[in-house]
Amino acid sequence: MLGMIREFLNQLLSGLLFVWVGGPLWVKDYLLSELSWNVYLVREWFDQCDAELILTIPSSRQTVPDRLVWHYDAKGVVQTLHMEHGSVCDWLAPCLGNLTKKNASLFLILVWFVWKERNKRLWNGRFASLDQLAFQVTSFYHLHMSVQAPSRRVVGRRNSQWTPPCPGWLKANCDGIYDASSHSVGIGVVVRDSSGSIVGVVCSKVRWVSNPQTIEALAYRAACSLLDRFGLAPVAFESDCQHAVTTINSQGVNTSLLGRVYEDISTMLGSLRGSYLSYISWNANKVANLLDLH
Structure with missing residues (x-):
């Protein structure tokens, strides 16, 4: 489970928790005088995956102003996404209904710790290592599960074979x-x-x-x-x-x-x-x- 948590956090820390810290805001700022992409600047301010995607976008051969547009599909048709739920909780409830109780608990704990880490990075400039964050999530999950299941305290028993602990322990x-x-x-x-x-x-x-x-x-x-x-x-x-x-x-x-x-x-x-x-x-x-x- 620790490996799964670590991989999930790795994806979030390298993507969703990316904090913009003063890079150019407009497309024109990432173009050279000959209107081609400034590869060095793009790779400096974007992660590898995003940078490679940006560099595949053909630029105009004219000096044109930036514009904000809705994203369009493969046929060029502009569409908007409609929210079917009035709040995040309304959306989250059916999602959690598709998970087991343990996985739903783990998901909520992961989301909570990711949000805490995001705030620490954005507002306090503090960065926890991936291993530290994964262990913190694991610890909180085990503590949560220990409350859900009755504890078992056995002192002095001499088992001839190793036995696993109770759920949550x-x-x-x-x-x-x-x-x-x-x-x-x-x-x-x-x-x-x-x-x-x-x-x-x-x-x-x-x-x-x-x-x-x-x-x-x-x-x-x-x-x-x-x-x-x-x-x-x-x-x-x-x-x-x-x-x-x-x-x-x-x-x-x-x-x-x-x-x-x-x-x-x-x-x-x-x-x-x-x-x-x-x-x-x-x-x-x-x-x-x-x-x-x-």
């Missing part, structure tokens, strides 16, 4: 492995939605760490950091290290060497509403185990 599996030859640690995190689709992945290496508890704690922090960065929630975190799960879920101040790491995890968990940690078997954590090897 994400599941993050994390693990770490020690490489004695390089004295480094490989950390793997994979985040998936209720359909099993991968939403995010982290593969990283940390040097000079050999304690198993430290390895697992760093893996948990990497997982929380990824989801906290993009505000994705709620999340069911899973790990095959029972000691780390028990320690992180415990209350009170932790004054051990890993105390600060656990504090980081708790702080980020607090911002991920409804999220929790649970222990699973090694077999149910295979994808994260494979990631940390790389």
Whole structure:
């Protein structure tokens, strides 16, 4: 789903969200003295698709004033489009009726975020990256779906196989492995939605760490950091290290060497509403185990 959202946003950000910032307004300004298109200027002020279409339009061989006209069809007949609905809501209602409830929700969320991004660009001069916007849409969609479906909280269940989270939830599996030859640690995190689709992945290496508890704690922090960065929630975190799960879920101040790491995890968990940690078997954590090897 994330890939679909990213592609949709890419089309909008390169087209519908294009903001005119001071280019020439009239056709005559894009013509050279010999009345041919100024190719450089056209390509400077229009995106590639529009520029190529403009350059295919034959220009007049006479110096003529610009004029505003209704667009005509292939036969040269001028037509106007008639609005059959009195408002945008009247038009939107039957469109949404053709979509499933989930797709209708996703469509409205996409439109809302596109409008917000358009306003930020136009009025504040702020530009969010495509990945950031896609993750924000995904996060809000998952949060919306979590409200629509009853939550399922299972702590301490030891599944022999990976199971998807409830609709509207994400599941993050994390693990770490020690490489004695390089004295480094490989950390793997994979985040998936209720359909099993991968939403995010982290593969990283940390040097000079050999304690198993430290390895697992760093893996948990990497997982929380990824989801906290993009505000994705709620999340069911899973790990095959029972000691780390028990320690992180415990209350009170932790004054051990890993105390600060656990504090980081708790702080980020607090911002991920409804999220929790649970222990699973090694077999149910295979994808994260494979990631940390790389």
